[in-house]
Amino acid sequence: MPRTTDHLQMTPIYGFFHYLSKGVYDAFFRGEVVGTENFPTSGPFLIASNHASHLDPPIVGSQISRQMRFFARKTLWNSRISSWWLDKVETIPVDRDSGDVAAIRRVLQALQEDRAVVLFPEGTRSEDGHLQKPKAGVGLMACKAAAAVVPCRVFGSFEAFGKGAKFPRFGTPVTVVFGPPITAAEYDLPGSGKERYQIASQRIMDRIAALQMPQYPVI
Numbered sequence: 001m002p003r004t005t006d007h008l009q010m011t012p013i014y015g016f017f018h019y020l021s022k023g024v025y026d027a028f029f030r031g032e033v034v035g036t037e038n039f040p041t042s043g044p045f046l047i048a049s050n051h052a053s054h055l056d057p058p059i060v061g062s063q064i065s066r067q068m069r070f071f072a073r074k075t076l077w078n079s080r081i082s083s084w085w086l087d088k089v090e091t092i093p094v095d096r097d098s099g100d101v102a103a104i105r106r107v108l109q110a111l112q113e114d115r116a117v118v119l120f121p122e123g124t125r126s127e128d129g130h131l132q133k134p135k136a137g138v139g140l141m142a143c144k145a146a147a148a149v150v151p152c153r154v155f156g157s158f159e160a161f162g163k164g165a166k167f168p169r170f171g172t173p174v175t176v177v178f179g180p181p182i183t184a185a186e187y188d189l190p191g192s193g194k195e196r197y198q199i200a201s202q203r204i205m206d207r208i209a210a211l212q213m214p215q216y217p218v219i
Contacts, residue, residue: 006085010067012090016099021058028161029169031057032214033063034177036056038150044111045181046142046149048204051120052129054158060118060152068115069110071103092117104141111145128158131160131209139200143188148181149204153211177211 010018030167039045047068049060061068067090074093077083086093092110107117118142118216121134142149153176187203189196 011088011189012068013085015091017058018062019194020213025059025174026078028168029059029156029157029172029174030085031173031175034175034214035180037176038180039064040150040181041181042114044114044145044147045116046111046145046147047116047118047178048121048138048142048149048208049152050131050154050208051124052126053161053163054125054156055157055161055168056120056125056154057118059157059174060154062177062180063201064116066116069107069115073124104137104144107141109146113149121201121208126158127162129162129165131205134198134201134203134205136197138204139187139197140217142199142204143184143190143197146167146184146188148183149187149205149207150181151179151207151211153177153179153208157214164177175213177214179207179211182207213219 044179045058047064051054053180055153057070061070070089070091074088074095077086078091091096092103092106094100107119110117119138122132123135123137126132155177156174158173159169160174161168182204187200189199192199
């Protein structure tokens, strides 16, 4: 991945972990990475990805040549070291058990600053690697921001380090597929009343589900 203007705008700590994550992915989990041309070249956008492993955030983020913002549950801010690191890489804390207004505001503020944010519509890691029903929160944030959403699907991360696994299975390939951006007009249905945000989340999740593993002919 070449060093671009976006790379050079990363903070030193974020940049260090960005390249570290890319190096670990290339060395131990490298699969195919498809669709990076779908990232908007300017302005804010969201990336919405499935979530089956702790590997998903660093692997997805390491494919994007700009400083991203991620979500993490507030309980991870449980020590000085983890709090320091999470704050330094500009992670947004979220209370998953309630409507976290502060987290929503921070996402909207990041988008107003032309930043990009990675979201996981399922809210938590899958128990079995299969796609789960999305939460309404992602639809709410997308609709409020009216931002383009790039769908992303990660294949193989559950097998590499799924929920319940004590150690990663190094050598398991993880493939990342990014789809074409979804405009607000495609996911937002303003006249749908109380179901508006859940419908938006489901439409985004449907686009994630539609992404397929790349298939190459056997020679």
